[in-house]
Structure formats: C-alpha cells, structure tokens
Amino acid sequence: TGGSGSRRRVLLKLSGEVFGGGKLGVDPETVRAVAEQIAATVDTVEVAIVVGGGNFFRGAELSQSGMDRSRADYMGMLGTVMNCLALQDFLEQAGVETRVQSAITMGQVAEAYIPRRAIRHLQKGRVVIFGAGAGLPYFSTDTVAAQRALEVHADEVLMAKSGVDGVYTADPHKDPTAEKLHTLSYDDALRRDIRVMDQTAMTMCKDNDLTMVVFGMEGEGNVSRAIRGEKLGTVITR
Numbered sequence: 001t002g003g004s005g006s007r008r009r010v011l012l013k014l015s016g017e018v019f020g021g022g023k024l025g026v027d028p029e030t031v032r033a034v035a036e037q038i039a040a041t042v043d044t045v046e047v048a049i050v051v052g053g054g055n056f057f058r059g060a061e062l063s064q065s066g067m068d069r070s071r072a073d074y075m076g077m078l079g080t081v082m083n084c085l086a087l088q089d090f091l092e093q094a095g096v097e098t099r100v101q102s103a104i105t106m107g108q109v110a111e112a113y114i115p116r117r118a119i120r121h122l123q124k125g126r127v128v129i130f131g132a133g134a135g136l137p138y139f140s141t142d143t144v145a146a147q148r149a150l151e152v153h154a155d156e157v158l159m160a161k162s163g164v165d166g167v168y169t170a171d172p173h174k175d176p177t178a179e180k181l182h183t184l185s186y187d188d189a190l191r192r193d194i195r196v197m198d199q200t201a202m203t204m205c206k207d208n209d210l211t212m213v214v215f216g217m218e219g220e221g222n223v224s225r226a227i228r229g230e231k232l233g234t235v236i237t238r
C-alpha cells in the first residue's frame with residue numbers, strides 16, 4: 001500500500017473536460033461538485049491529483065493551426081495550472097487542505113514539483129494537485145498521471161472520464177454492439193489500440209505493475225467511490 005503508511009493512496013487524473021463541463025474554460029459548479037466528492041474521501045484515503053488542460057488548449061490541435069508544437073504545448077501546460085487553482089479553491093471551500101505543485105516554476109501560485117515534499121503532504125492528509133504536466137512538450141497529462149503515481153507510490157491510478165464509463169470493445173457512441181470490459185490486461189489494451197487512454201501511460205503502468213481504473217464521472221458519487229476503491233468502470237492490470 002501507499003508508501004510506508006497503511007492508508008490507501010491514489011492518484012486521480014482529472015482531464016480538462018471535467019473542468020469545463022464540456023465547454024471552453026472553467027465551469028465553477030462542475031468543479032465544485034467534483035471537489036465535494038474528493039473532500040468526502042480524504043479522512044480515509046490519501047489523494048494526489050493530476051489535472052489536464054484540454055478545456056483550454058491542446059498543443060497538437062494548435063500546431064495543426066500553424067503554431068510551433070512546443071510553444072503550443074507550453075500553452076497547454078499553463079492551462080492545466082488554471083484548472084489546478086480552481087480545484088484548489090473549491091477543495092479548500094470544502095474544508096480540505098491542499099497544495100498545488102507545478103512542473104513549471106511559478107512561485108506566486110504553486111510550489112515547485114518536489115516529490116518527497118508531495119509525499120509528506122499526502123501523509124499529513126493534504127490533497128496534492130499536480131499542474132503543468134511534466135513541464136515537457138510532447139507529453140500528455142495521462143502519461144504524467146502514470147509517472148506521478150509511480151513516483152509518489154500510489155496504489156492505483158484512477159482515470160476519470162467524461163461521457164464514457166469505462167473501456168469498451170468498440171466506440172460505444174458509434175457501435176451499438178460495443179460491450180463494456182470490466183477487466184483488461186495492458187497487453188490486450190495495447191493490442192486492441194484502445195484510444196480512451198494514452199498508450200505511453202499504459203506502457204508505463206504495465207512495465208511497473210501499476211493498476212489503472214478507467215471510470216465515468218457521471219454516475220452519482222462515482223469519484224468518491226473510485227477513490228475509496230470500488231471497482232467501477234474497467235480495471236486494467238498486468
């Protein structure tokens with residue numbers, strides 16, 4: 001179990017669409033609802049969070065419109081930090097102590113990413129929110145979720161999805177015969193070219209024997225339930 005303590009420790013990945021409520025920018029009521037679900041779990045679970053930024057910018061999309069890919073990726077990373085601050089605010093309103101750690105230094109709004117300090121925060125019951133991805137262009141926040149989960153010794157990485165509640169045999173929005181998979185191996189996921197998740201993230205989890213749970217945000221209390229260890233959605237293991 002997580003680190004040296006006996007409490008369960010999880011790494012929750014929240015993609016940008018969770019913050020925007022399907023639109024550009026931040027939808028405060030959506031973020032508040034997620035924050036309240038997280039707050040309900042912190043008495044028993046240590047929670048670290050990696051935040052996406054697709055509700056602001058995606059580097060790959062901007063580069064298709066003619067921007068330099070790396071510069072566009074930095075814009076994408078900066079977007080994630082705004083999501084971190086929104087989540088921090090609503091978590092603190094819900095009575096939870098938090099720290100934001102950014103992979104790009106910006107001392108006025110966030111600590112620097114210091115893994116040992118992050119672990120210390122978790123042990124003290126603080127929620128640690130990781131922003132700015134890896135600080136590196138050409139990476140995704142899914143991959144960062146796997147990396148941070150490994151580095152802080154999380155028991156599981158929980159991938160919260162919007163609009164889909166797990167991994168299916170085909171795209172459930174397009175193919176009516178698509179069936180939900182309750183368990184899956186990383187080899188199968190990689191072989192089937194499952195697009196719900198970044199392949200680099202899956203390879204990293206596979207190589208290091210880290211369990212991933214892909215679940216849908218929409219069900220009542222789903223975020224709390226996943227954090228507490230209910231096997232919602234699809235469980236991917238080696």
Ligand code: UDP
Nearest residue numbers: 015016052053054059073076133134139141
């Ligand atoms: N990004 C990056 N390096 C990272 C993480 C993110 O360059 O380590 C950029 C990339 O442009 C990406 C954007 O930040 O498109 C937003 O992150 P992501 O697309 O992973 O967010 P999500 O899909 O989870 O909302």
